[in-house]
């Protein structure tokens with residue numbers, strides 16, 4: 001089984017190097033691998049599937065193209081938890097629950113649920129992920145939703161600037177608990193923007209995907225082999 005895992009691209013325009021490399025990566029890899037998993041924070045902000053600005057349209061088209069070649073799966077992150085059924089229909093992408101096991105022993109999640117030391121964030125997360133809040137929000141006009149999204153982004157940047165680094169990282173006990181509960185051999189997540197490939201003392205593997213900032217990141221699975229790769233965003237993907 002050949003799979004590709006990416007997360008934390010934080011795309012916000014169809015002309016950024018991140019978006020161009022993403023589209024190229026999908027085009028090339030969709031003909032090489034059987035499944036592509038996007039593990040959250042694909043975009044910087046998603047205000048609803050009814051948003052049809054040029055960026056949203058370009059995003060839909062890029063994923064749709066890939067989906068005609070291989071299966072593409074999408075998990076929500078803390079920036080794009082409003083990807084919904086309409087987006088899934090238009091792109092052909094399959095929406096995943098917060099925790100997903102594509103095969104026994106392999107567990108995927110976005111990773112924000114592991115940052116349990118950030119209690120302020122966890123409280124906000126509960127609110128934003130509730131269906132009551134979401135349906136109320138989606139009923140508002142697009143301009144209002146966009147303004148709210150921008151506000152939330154600004155607030156989170158200010159708040160995070162004042163938080164200790166360790167608070168915003170995944171909590172080791174939360175990781176251990178998740179691994180034990182699901183009898184995980186390989187855990188792949190993103191969110192923390194701290195890419196790493198590590199082994200627990202019981203030889204379980206943990207892959208943390210990197211954010212597409214200075215370079216692009218992906219994890220590649222070839223049967224039982226997993227590798228964490230980074231590549232330049234300055235030139236065409238695969239060259």
Ligand SMILES: [Mn+2]
Pocket residue numbers: 040041077078079110112190191192
């Ligand atoms: Mn995140």
